[in-house]
Amino acid sequence: MICRFCGKELKHLFIDLGESPLANSLLAANQLDVKEEFLPLKLFICDNCFLVQQVEEKDPKQIFKSDYAYFSSYSSSWLEHASNYVNLITEKLELDSDSFVVEIASNDGYLLQYFLDKQIPVLGIEPAENVAEAAKSKGINTLVQFFDASLAETMIDEGKHADLIVCNNVLAHVPAINDFVHGLKKLLKQDGVVTLEFPYLVDLIEQNQFDTIYHEHYSYFSFFSVKQIIEKQGLRIFDVEKLKTHGGSLRLFLCHTEDDSRPDVPGPAQLLKEELEIGINKLDFYSGFDKKVEKVRSSLKDFLLKQSEQGNLVAAYGAAAKGNTLLNYCGINDKLIAFVADASPHKQNKFLPGSHIPVVDESQIKKDKPTYVVILPWNIKEEITQQLEYIREWGGKFVIPVPELEII
Ligand SMILES: [Zn+2]
Known part of the structure; x- marks a missing residue:
């Protein structure tokens, strides 16, 4: 049992939720008599980098299979969130018909559709085939694949560098996080931006949101832990926002470490200070x-x-x-x-x-x-x-x- 980020041995249990089946594996009537596979749902905390994580690794291919049941477009508030984001980021980065936007885990095109409305070229990357089909039927160019550093390599060989990479609620779903973030670094244009959204561990703990823990979520991030993962790959967090989505999320804005066109604003340093004050880097914070x-x-x-x-x-x-x-x-x-x-x-x-x-x-x-x-x-x-x-x-x-x- 070693930490998926820093490789140190995991010795401290955070929470044990017993055993349950994969959360999105809905059953048809004729499957009710078949014995289901129950898997342990247990999280550990690394005492070196303080990443909260699952050890029992399920093959993501088993989870995000061809008949994955989660379609983003059935929540009107989530669609509104996506549309607001697209307006904000298009203005902030001055995106236009010469830009290139990539979304990783683009689902059914719930977000990229709003870029298309603005005539901004997009590419979705989505491993679940049936969900990707729904995006394609909306006219959204979609690769049915898992994103990793090797896919990023293939894309840049084809001359594809992204002005913007959108990663909403995907980092937690990736077992090999170092390789994934390395892929972001490769795919990003010299002055490009990555935005990352994920449920915030501090809200999970303070608001008792234990039900957001399931097998698909391999990692649970504080700002303190995610910052180390990002910086290790040569990226820098130049801004951060707290969001209300999923019971409390963070949205990070990343650029290349060496990109000095994007000066740091006070937000990231302030958030890190707040976390250190509540003891984010002490095991005590995670007990109870x-x-x-x-x-x-x-x-x-x-x-x-x-x-x-x-x-x-x-x-x-x-x-x-x-x-x-x-x-x-x-x-x-x-x-x-x-x-x-x-x-x-x-x-x-x-x-x-x-x-x-x-x-x-x-x-x-x-x-x-x-x-x-x-x-x-x-x-x-x-x-x-x-x-x-x-x-x-x-x-x-x-x-x-x-x-x-x-x-x-
Ligand atoms: Zn660690």
Whole structure:
């Protein structure tokens, strides 16, 4: 067990969430009797670079396979986030029809479509074939491949250097992070910019967001840990923003270390100082998380058992990956939550891995009128409570399980 960044032996457990199936492996009805593969979900902290990480490596090819179920375009708030970003960065970097934008893990083209609207040339890189097909059908040029340093090499041999490389929620999904960041360095034009977004470890710890831990996420970054990974490959963080997405994320702006056209602003140094003040480079900061997580489990499980005894119907909304970590860790099945509604037709008529809760269309909520609707993707709870406001007509209430059980 060695650290994927610095190579030092991993000796300290951060959290053990037991065993669960891969979070995005939804089951068809004829797969329900087949024994599922349960894999340990356990994170360690490196006492040298303080990168929080998974040791049990799953082959990414097994996870991001041809029928991967996550399509970015089914969340309206995520689309809005992407569109705002494209406007901001186009202006900031003065991108135009002579520029070249590459997005890694471009999914169904949820983001690149907004660059195309501005006539800015784009290339998506997306390993999941069915998701990449959706992007291609929108006219987005997409390579169906995993990004690494060797792909970057091939691209520059073909004369492709990027003015902008967008990496939203992909760094955490990459086992070989040093090779990946090295690839970014190679592909980036001399005065180009990389933006990286990822869920922020400090928010994960402080807001108790243990359900954002799943097998697809190999690493969990603080600014302190990610800075070391980036600088080692000859890139520099010249700006940073805190975002509200995914319960709290960071957006980093990177350039080549030697690019002096982009002076540092105070943000990065300030954030590093804040992190050092809370003890980001001390093991103490990471201890005690397991106790907070156990409390979420017992309060949610007790609540659901009580509703079951009283004969109240409980449903859920949002078949997101984080829901599966929560349900499987808490030992919740289709006896406690009757069904989960989701807008994505790619998920409907399937069953959640492990818990076997059926995924249905939203119309089921209107039909069955559940007393409680558990919101699994709590990061978009405002969007969901507005959308399902009609459950108030029959006295329905929402249940938000994280950071602590809340009924609204
Ligand atoms: Zn390390």
